[in-house]
Amino acid sequence: QVHLVESGGGSVQAGGSLQLSCIRSGVDPLNCGMGWYRQAPGKERELVMAKLGDGSTRAIDSVKDRFTLSQDRATDTLYLRMNSLKTEDTAVYYCAAMSVNLTTRAYACETRYWGQGTQVTVSS
Numbered sequence: 001q002v003h004l005v006e007s008g009g010g011s012v013q014a015g016g017s018l019q020l021s022c023i024r025s026g027v028d029p030l031n032c033g034m035g036w037y038r039q040a041p042g043k044e045r046e047l048v049m050a051k052l053g054d055g056s057t058r059a060i061d062s063v064k065d066r067f068t069l070s071q072d073r074a075t076d077t078l079y080l081r082m083n084s085l086k087t088e089d090t091a092v093y094y095c096a097a098m099s100v101n102l103t104t105r106a107y108a109c110e111t112r113y114w115g116q117g118t119q120v121t122v123s124s
Contacts, residue, residue, distance in 0.1 A: 002026040002113040004095045009118030012085055016122070020080040022095030022115055032109035033098040035069070036080045038091035038120075045094070049080065052098070052109060062088075085122045092117040 008020040020036065035050025035058070049059040049069045057069060068081040078095060095115035101108045 002028045002031075002097050004097060004113055004115035006093065006095045006115040006118040009093060009120045011121040011123065014085060014087055014122055014124050016085050017081070017083045018085065018120060019082070020093055020095075020118060020120075022078040022080075024076045024078065024095075024097060028097065028099050028113070030100040030102070031097060032100050034071070034078050035096055035098070035111075036078075037094045037096055037111075038089075039094070039117075040088075040091040043091075047096075048093070050096070050098070051078075082120070085120075087122050087124050090120060090122045092119050094118075 003025045004022055006022045012018055033050050033052035036048045037045050038048050039045040048063055049067055051057050051069055066084045070079045094117045096111045097113040098109050099112040101110045
C-alpha cells in the first residue's frame with residue numbers, strides 16, 4: 001500500500017511561483033510512475049505532469065515551459081516547481097502514483113494512489 005502526502009499549496013499573485021511536495025510512503029512493486037493532477041472548479045481532473053518508469057515525462061502543453069517535475073529518491077519525495085503562475089492554474093493539485101494493471105492485456109500503467117490534494121490559488 002502506498003500513502004501520499006502533499007504540501008506546499010497556497011495563494012500567490014499571477015507571475016509568482018510555488019513548489020508542491022509529495023512524500024511517498026509504502027512500497028508498490030508494480031509502480032510505473034508518479035505525477036501531479038489538478039482539478040479546477042467545475043472541470044474534470046487532468047494530468048499536469050508525470051514521470052513514468054521508462055524515464056519519459058508527460059506534461060500538458062500549458063505548463064511545459066513553466067512547471068518542472070523533480071524527484072528526490074533519498075527521501076521518496078516528488079516536487080512540482082511552478083513558475084510564472086497564471087490565474088488559470090488555480091486548482092486543487094493531487095499527487096498520484098501509478099501502478100501496472102496486470103488485469104489489462106497491455107499491462108497498462110494506471111493511476112492507483114492519490115494524495116489528499118492541496119489548493120493552489122493564483123490571483124490577478
